[in-house]
Amino acid sequence: MQTSTATAPDLGMPAIYLHLLAELLGTLGVDEQELLHRVGLNPHRLNSMDLRVSQSQASEFVTRAIIESGEPGLGIMLARELRLPLHGTLGTAVMSSQTLAEALDLMTRFLTLRAPQLEVSRLIKGDNAIYRVHCARDLGPLQGFILDAMLYGCVYMGSQLTGTLVKGCRMERRGPEPGYIHRFRQQIPVPVIYGASDDALIIPVSQLDLPIRFSDDQLAADSRSQCEVALKQLTEDAGFACRVRRVIETSHPFPPKLARVAATLFVSERTLKRRLQEESVSFQALVDQVRLKQACDLLEKTGLNLGQIAETLGYADAANFTRAFKRWTGISPSQHRNESRKPRLREPQHPVAAAL
Known part of the structure; x- marks a missing residue:
């Protein structure tokens, strides 16, 4: 017997699969980035092995992809x-x-x-x-x-x-x-x-x-x-706060409004706030958690300047971003970037793992 989507836990779909599907749509003449934006997904965040997309957004994207490409066999194409x-x-x-x-x-x-x-x-x-x-x-x-x-x-x-x-x-x-x-x-x-x-x-x-x-x-x-x-970890992190965080992590535009996240999860704004409160977390705290993680990634892995990072994370300017980062970590973004780039001893990698 099948469980209804409303009552079953939403463990999400790996974002990398939607990234591959978006690339396929591009070969079929569909503007994949515009379609992702309409669904509220950030194309640049989907190319990740770690992030997951909420089932509701994945379902909406796949449904629109099939309709706009005119290709009901997208699942077979993705399999290849x-x-x-x-x-x-x-x-x-x-x-x-x-x-x-x-x-x-x-x-x-x-x-x-x-x-x-x-x-x-x-x-x-x-x-x-x-x-x-x-x-x-x-x-x-x-x-x-x-x-x-x-x-x-x-x-x-x-x-x-x-x-x-x-x-x-x-x-x-x-x-x-x-x-x-x-x-x-x-x-x-x-x-x-x-x-x-x-x-x-x-x-x-x-x-x-x-x-x-x-x-x-x-x-x-x-x-x-x-x-x-x-x-x-995946099965233990099946709470409502985790579902909200997944939507925030892959959201376009970023950061998302509470109303947009509530609509994505098919709940009212009041219900979203109440359910997060039951798990002792606020919507803004989840946004800040995601912002901090994305900020660290951008500082460590890209050459974007502070103004560009601030814009990516939804801040008005670099000064606002710097104040927030110091509040979270106790150091400035520039200090974090410098520390992350200091040479570190690397463990030898297994040859088969390297080949993957």
Whole structure:
């Protein structure tokens, strides 16, 4: 039974996936930046492996993207662009696995990190392993897009992992065959059968022992531990304040007005304030937290001057930004930049991690 979107926790969607989708829209003649702005998303913030976008904004962007591009097969197109390192720590863990079975087990265990709307279960039936994919709640227009991206993405990634097509693999999909699928048939390396009882990947058990090309035991152990920590943090940070912060982090314009954030989360301004108060935080405190994080990133990683950083963060001038930064940290922005650029001892990087 599916849970309603209103009652289920919103763990967001990794921003990097929407960044890739926006790039695809550009190739289809859609002004992707203007579309992102209309949805209230900052294009420059989406190219991040760490940020997540609220489900409501992700759904609105995908829906508008399909309508304005006239391409209902955007999920399949996105699947072709996905590379394992783009899946963060989970991608690294999967790449460093010993076998295809181990990689699929990791995907099943930690899928929440990349697609919290989906659940995967495995069933061995005769000579086949059946990986069923289920949407835990009704996602509306986002549902077909996510299922396409996930299932077709797994097919393409199987070849990335093993260096060859996984023999005997096929895909089953619920419902009638969509009209757009014929345009992608030649690009899909496995049979796809519609009208099935489940959305699933079927893989011969004999293929599960295929070795992974990038296998590395130490990197595998390290990345799995990181996945455990990330999963614990993601599921524990499922409160309302975290949802508000996600909207603030990727907002255009920045900083967002309280009314805009409330509308994005489908609550009234009064309800938003009350629910934040219940978690002992204010809207302005969340804005300041995000501002401080973005300020530090801009000071450490860019050559923007203080006036440009102030404008990016929504301050009237560099003086106002400097006063706020000193209040938060006790030092000036220039001091922080200088300190961050002092030479530091670097730990040797694992050669496989460097290759990713």
